[in-house]
Amino acid sequence: MLSIVFTEDSFRIDHTEAALTEDEKAFRDAFPKDRYQALFSLGLHPAEKGEGSGFSFLRALSARYLKALTSLPDLEMARERIFVDLSEEDYEALSRQIPFGIGTEYISRAWLSLQFMRLTQAFARAIRAYEGSVQLFLSEKSQNLRVPERVFFHLVENKNEGEEPFAFLATYSTRDAEGRVAHMPLSYALEEYKQDREHLLVLLSCLGKVSEVSPLLASFVESGEMFHPLRLSAEEAWDFLKAVPDIEGCGVICRVPNWWKRHDSSVSMQVSLGEEKPSLFGFDSLVSMKPQLVFNGVPLTEAEIRDLLLQTEGLAQLKGKWVEIDHERLRSLLAQMQKYDGSLTFLEALKLESGMANAADADVDVGPLITNGAWLSELLKGLRQPSSPACG
Numbered sequence: 578m579l580s581i582v583f584t585e586d587s588f589r590i591d592h593t594e595a596a597l598t599e600d601e602k603a604f605r606d607a608f609p610k611d612r613y614q615a616l617f618s619l620g621l622h623p624a625e626k627g628e629g630s631g632f633s634f635l636r637a638l639s640a641r642y643l644k645a646l647t648s649l650p651d652l653e654m655a656r657e658r659i660f661v662d663l664s665e666e667d668y669e670a671l672s673r674q675i676p677f678g679i680g681t682e683y684i685s686r687a688w689l690s691l692q693f694m695r696l697t698q699a700f701a702r703a704i705r706a707y708e709g710s711v712q713l714f715l716s717e718k719s720q721n722l723r724v725p726e727r728v729f730f731h732l733v734e735n736k737n738e739g740e741e742p743f744a745f746l747a748t749y750s751t752r753d754a755e756g757r758v759a760h761m762p763l764s765y766a767l768e769e770y771k772q773d774r775e776h777l778l779v780l781l782s783c784l785g786k787v788s789e790v791s792p793l794l795a796s797f798v799e800s801g802e803m804f805h806p807l808r809l810s811a812e813e814a815w816d817f818l819k820a821v822p823d824i825e826g827c828g829v830i831c832r833v834p835n836w837w838k839r840h841d842s843s844v845s846m847q848v849s850l851g852e853e854k855p856s857l858f859g860f861d862s863l864v865s866m867k868p869q870l871v872f873n874g875v876p877l878t879e880a881e882i883r884d885l886l887l888q889t890e891g892l893a894q895l896k897g898k899w900v901e902i903d904h905e906r907l908r909s910l911l912a913q914m915q916k917y918d919g920s921l922t923f924l925e926a927l928k929l930e931s932g933m934a935n936a937a938d939a940d941v942d943v944g945p946l947i948t949n950g951a952w953l954s955e956l957l958k959g960l961r962q963p964s965s966p967a968c969g
Contacts, residue, residue, distance in 0.1 A: 579605060581631030583680030586691060587612070588635065591679065598625040601632060613699035616692075617642075621719045630676035637674050638689070641667045642696045643722065650725045650830045651750050651758045653711045657701035663690045726783040727751075728763065729830040730794075732809070732817055734899075741808035745817070749780060764804040783829050790823035791816070811892040815901070818892075836873070836899060843901055844872045844882065846910050868914045873898050879914070882907055 579601040580591040590608055597605065600622055607615035620639025628636075645661050646652065652659055668686050675684050707714045715722035727750045735744040747763040770777035784803065788795035793816045797803040809817070821831045847869050870877040875896055885895070890902050 578627065578629040579632045580629055581635060581678065583631070583678065583683050585680075585683050586688070587695075588631075588680075596627065598628050600625055600636075601628055604632070611699065613695045614703065617696055617699050617703075618718065621722070631678045631681075634671075634674055634676050638671060638692060639696070641671060642693055645693070646697075646700065647715065647722055647724060648830065650727065650729050653724050653727065654750055654752065654758050656711060657705045659697065659701070661693055661697045663693045723828060725830050726828040727780055728783050729832065730817075730824070731832045732814060732834065734834060735808060741810055743809040743811070743814040745807040745809050745814075747803050762804075762806070767804065783827055786827040787824050787829055790827060791820040793817055793820070794824070811899075815891040834899075843903075844870055844877065844885070844907060844910060846870050846913055870910055870914065872896070872900055879911065882911060 579597060582589050582591040589612075590605060600619065604615050604619055607618070616635060616639050618639075619636050620641070620643045622636075624633055624636060642661065645664065645667060646659070649655075649659060649661065663686070668689060671689055675681050704711060704714055710724075712724040715724065729748060731744075731746045731748065733744050735742055748760045749763050749766050750758055750760055751765070751769060753759040766777060766780055770780065784794075784798050788798050793813060794803070797807070818833060818837055821833060821837075824831055870879070870882055872895060881895075885893070885900070885902050886904055886907055888902050890904055892899050893902050894900070
């Protein structure tokens with residue numbers, strides 16, 4: 578096992594024990610020459626049985642970085658001038674994986690951002706010395722790494738446009754007169770490459786791929802509308818949004834509204850456990866469960882949900898925000914409200930609060946967000962911090 582020590586601005590190998598995994602051996606051997614080149618390569622492979630927790634965390638850090646790097650639409654053109662930022666999603670995911678170990682108290686947002694910067698510097702050094710394309714460079718390291726296409730799609734809200742409340746635009750990355758990477762409407766490519774049909778066909782080849790996964794986009798390509806700004810109805814926008822995972826699977830990055838990316842467009846359920854103190858306290862004491870349907874953080878009544886069920890599936894306005902109407906999901910939530918409306922024992926509440934009950938409940942497609950009510954929150958705080966005054 579390879580023991581990792583985290584320092585104020587980096588990490589080092591503390592010592593090695595017998596029976597190192599193959600990746601630990603490779604990392605140990607590459608570390609003295611360039612620790613960040615070693616770290617860059619670490620995320621290319623899945624975890625191995627028997628590796629140390631600190632080493633596993635470095636692997637997770639590297640994998641997150643590689644995913645962010647290969648999600649940049651300008652990667653092929655920018656090469657060593659690329660910038661890879663630590664996203665909120667990456668920060669939260671890595672924060673949950675911080676192990677117990679020497680120096681882990683240094684691992685913060687700033688520390689993680691610094692590692693992303695140094696990994697970018699390592700990538701820049703390597704690609705600067707590489708004569709081939711970025712795609713070829715990455716493919717030589719792993720067949721699973723792919724550079725995004727230069728074409729990408731934008732969907733934005735088009736305020737006050739009546740029956741066409743969304744706008745769609747296809748763009749591509751190119752270089753301006755000063756050599757800087759710029760994003761231009763796809764129609765400009767027809768002019769830029771009018772004397773270079775081969776390059777134009779390479780650039781537009783991804784449109785054939787996305788046409789296979791999205792009938793809506795296939796119609797845009799066939800009619801030539803793909804080369805112009807378009808107004809979309811809510812139904813068309815919903816068709817596009819549902820296909821985003823498949824479209825991005827073709828290498829075309831989609832820029833969509835934040836509420837869709839954050840899943841704020843979905844109705845969900847929250848269950849509050851132990852809002853009030855039970856009359857008798859013990860593991861068998863009954864703790865109240867209060868389910869509530871919410872949309873974008875705003876509580877909904879059961880009547881409002883039933884009104885949504887009367888509407889056609891797709892996107893609709895609710896409380897001034899776009900909501901996705903999915904009849905099957907809404908019916909499931911209504912059924913769950915009855916299931917979670919009542920009480921359970923304190924021991925069962927502890928299991929549910931820890932996520933054990935949710936993981937075991939295979940019949941629930943959309944698990945509720947479990948929150949602690951006022952009494953249970955104070956009780957658990959006291960249990961986790963024994964020095965705090967006991968909760969009566």
